[in-house]
Amino acid sequence: MRGKETSHPSPAPPALAGYLEASAAQYPDRTAIVDPDGSAITYRELNAQADRVAGFLVARGVARGDRVALVLPKCIHTVATIFGILKAGAAYVPTDWTAPAARNRAIIDDCAVRVAFVDHRRRDVLETAAASALPATVVLAGCTPAEAAASGIAGTVSDAAVRVHAPLPSRGASRAQDLAYILYTSGSTGVPKGVMLTHANATSFVEWCSATFAPQAGDRFSSHAPFHFDLSVFDLYVAIKHGATVFLVSEELSKDARGLAHFIADKHLTVWYSTPSVLMMLTEFGQLDRLDCRALRLVFFAGEVFPVEPLRRLVGLWPQATYFNLYGPTETNVCTFARIPVPVPAARTEPYPIGQPCAHCSALVLDQALAPVRPGEEGLLYIAGASVFQGYWNRPALNDTAFIECADRRWYNTGDIVRETPDGFVYVGRRDRMVKRRGYRIELGEIESVLYQHPAIREAAVTAAADPQVGVRVIAHLAARGASRPSIIELKQFCGQRLPAYMNPDVFRFHAQLPRTATDKVDYQLLVGA
């Protein structure tokens, strides 16, 4: 076992909203959040807005333990809404507001939210055919009260009404063990699964970041990751705990390499956190050599392996910063970390390790018989500690297999194969069918289940291959039902209507029939080798 969990220097705050309340008291006039449109909000006003959201929610019957969904773009109002939900004692369920309507509706239905905040441009989420009734209250964001009333959906109000609601008079509804948020990730059977995380899960990570990286009130944090991605937990709560300023990156800007590079330089950002994919995009297309980004002092990356060559180039362009590789599935948030040397030595070819366990986590590497492996041998990485999630929402069968009991503790099986070295754990790969692309988890089975919905597809098997340019390429192997096969463009569009963009296959390959094993299962080994 690795890692000796240390107790916090001070008692952990009971709930996430406490970070905002403390900073609003200590730094009322500091800027908390800067919107993609350039407008800004102080800590005092952000806290007041969150109180009004909480007042609205409680008036609508939201109580401790309830879920509230967000189908909203990144903006100040969304941050205030998140804190309002937490203040009301509920858990927020953030979704990718650009994802297909049916997928977001499936998430809203799955965790039976009491209230949904939906951007008016995505009201298709409410109109799409679904097995369950709509939540009792729907808040349509970005439209007038008259437009909301005219939507024809019962219980609909505009967010303008929420923003003038009487604030919640009392505070401290949440307890440490209450759910704070549910993050949905790709599920192998085609249905996303909800990872349940408590306030204590989140604050244990936030407190560890505070102690390890010493953020300051003068820091200027990027918020690149969308709120349904667990990187946002760092961006929001670590920054707000310290009275720093968070610069929200819009969906549009997040993919615009040159615009993003200018954003980092012009806003004098000091703390950056994103996937390696985004940093690789900035290095390749951002023209960073023309910009002054010397304010950056901390650069964190997580979610996937950072190939050494582009990392070396990035570190060469930003030599003043300190770099950390943070590792951890959504189920544990960050649980191991490694500092990257500056500069990256020219001779280095292997990706850097995922490193040592964080102070609030312990790690075990076990073989398939659940026996510890010797240092240097490969095994599955198990994590225990304060940040480990509670289980998947409403998935008892999955929860039975996600954890093991060992030494009177509950250990989460990450599914990641690692090897222990003197520099910490080294990520080796996986044995199951989960891959990472742009930091997002993809269950290849979820893509297959969509392809099987296509009327002209008889067989579908999806594989992944390493690609030096894009990291991972997703390949769909298909057999058509009839003589004529659908066009690749049609298949791309078909997947695009049903899956997030990062799950759309890169390559579609047709076979007369898919190869089968002796037991008549699709022979993935043969397909990967093909």
Place this chain on the structure above:
Amino acid sequence: MHAQDHDTSAQKMAEEGGVKQIQDTIRNYILSTFLPGESAANLGDDTPLRTSSLLDSLATLRLVTFVEEQFGITVEAHEASIDNFDRIADIAAFVERKRNGEA
């Protein structure tokens, strides 16, 4: 525009050939890079690229870089918009305008 009155039909044909050539160069790049195995006939000049999930954001960046290098133009960040980069016809027209100093 009166200037057009002076164009000879030969000039017009050469210009149309130029646009057609730009379109085919872009089409071949998209097919070979992002849609391997697709036939050229299925990727029309008016097929939406970004608004119908054919190109994601990273693919769009690579396409813009290709267009810059291939046609010797500079694409400003605001120009890599849906207006200019969603259909092969629009991209080719944009390249033409850039080359003629109109954009």
